[in-house]
Amino acid sequence: MRKPRLGVWKFSSCDGCQLSLLDCEDELLAVAGAIDIAYFPEATRKDDDGGRYDIAFVEGSVTTPHEAELIRDVRQRADTLITLGACATSGGIQALKNGADVTDFIAAVYAHPDFIDTLDTATPISDHVKVDFELRGCPISKPHLIELVAATLAGRAPQTPAHSVCYECKLAGHVCVMVAEGKPCLGPVTHAGCGALCPGYARGCYGCFGPKETPNTAALAARLAGNGADKRQIHRLFSTFNTNAPEFREEAKAHE
Amino acid sequence: MSGAAAKAGPVVIDAGGFDALIAALAAEGREVLGPVKRDGAIVYDAISGQGDLPKGWVDEQSGGHYRLSREGEAYFGATLGPQGWKRVLHPPQQRLWRTEGTGENTGIIAEPLDTAKRAFIGVRACDLAAIAVQDKVLTEGLYKDPHYAARRENLFIVAVNCTRSAATCFCTSMGTGPKADKGYDIALTELEGGRFLAEAGSAAGEARLAALPSAPATDAQAREAEAGIAQAAAQQRRIDTDGLPELLKERPDHPRWSEVAQRCLNCANCTLVCPTCFCTTTDEVTALDGPETERVNRWGSCFTMDFSHVHGGAVRKGAKSRYRQWMTHKLGTWVDQFGEMGCVGCGRCISWCPVGIDITEEAAALRGSGG
Structure with a gap:
């Protein structure tokens, strides 16, 4: 062949x-x-x-x-x-x-x-x-x-699940940096694939895989604000490697 | 382990007795796992004695919030960490089989069962109840999981009765705690001064206890243990379970479902920290350069689109239908399926929800008419 x-x-x-x-x-x-x-x-x-x-x-x-x-x-x-x-x-x-x-x-x-x-x-x-x-x-x-x-x-579809980074984070057994340390983390709205690399090193996810399926960025942003993040920080969090992904772009815009 | 209920009365052991228990279990060839402090939380890992326990630490838990802080001198002052014993008994990933050879010589090699002997130290009453729920689902139903059954078979359980609850605990409402009443080999209740009141729950537990340096518990020590457990019960939140399964099934259009969907991240954390959630999906892993393939079981979650994917797409497209599915199953249809609720009141789904959605609060709201 x-x-x-x-x-x-x-x-x-x-x-x-x-x-x-x-x-x-x-x-x-x-x-x-x-x-x-x-x-x-x-x-x-x-x-x-x-x-x-x-x-x-x-x-x-x-x-x-x-x-x-x-x-x-x-x-x-x-x-x-x-x-x-x-x-x-x-x-x-x-x-x-x-x-x-x-x-x-x-x-x-x-x-x-x-x-x-x-x-x-x-x-x-x-x-x-x-x-x-x-x-x-x-x-x-x-x-x-x-x-x-x-x-x-x-000739088959690749298995690259569109669920959250949190999913991989829990599979790996990492302790949630957002819940246990109050660190801003985009894991709940970000597409899996990295194996929760950053949370495994005690860092928040910065969303480099872009939005997951059905992301609720507004609810996450509200919680980040509740944990002490100001508008500028939230805007910047959604404005990095996937700044032009529609869901991240809209959320960033809401915090200009 | 199983066996006749113990007849001997409770005894008291000290830290040295505790270490002797761990050493004896290890000498039987058991991997001994217990609570340790790691990355700001309590996780279960190998322990060799009381020196590995998170002595003097307590947990502060609320919706989407978990912190450890220094308080007192108790070995088991901190209640529950993010993930329960499910990680060991029903692990996140489990290879089921792999292929070997090609063409007519292709063979399917089943994954060998994990027959390692283990001992769990510090299992709380809610987690004992959760293990019993998973036993029913994974070993008693039509579809048995031999890998789970093998791990379960060789397990020795040392329970710890709670003398302190987190604000997220509601085991008293679910009838599962804070005192362990079955499913353990030995149950400990921590007393002042680093001692434990110990009771056997099986013949194996009784034999093990009899070999330890101990003294019969005095009436005062028995009362101290009971008072500690009563204190833990008093510190808890409540959920009204009366008629809840019917109520949930009758209210699929309650406005509260839409309201909670506004807050829900559908990130799946609640299902992954839940000690009873048992769903799995399978991944097929194929090699790049040959015909070898393997099938791996992986924790599934009803909060993903894949979970309800049928021809044409996902049935539960939004957070509303996914949250409703999860909660209605956990507190409602689980009863139809298994004869009991799928919730043991551990509160992990409350603490480890990044936005702090509270199942007890949602249940209460669903009793009302408003949104």
């Missing part, structure tokens, strides 16, 4: 999610054995040959006119398009520029603003083309990625 052809594309992002693929180490050989990695600039020197791909992994958000064109091209040449990480899924940390004056930012940051060609917004891939599956996280989790590859090869 012909091995499925995989291409990995990077849009506006930090490369961390692509590196999760390289970070698979032990499993990488199995991945390489099962998939023809035809285009992966982070790992190989082969150029995109302009052909078709069975699977396209897309990392990053769309922040330039060039990227807005490129994603359409990738979609047309890919049977299955899967996005990796918070940038591709909700816009990423760079979506903090949405709604602000981008010309001001450019003037403040770059010595030669004339070389900068950027859009006013950072947007998720799904705003531009149809996405077959979105893998959450900043960065994505390695077990999720391996499950995604295994499931895609087997």
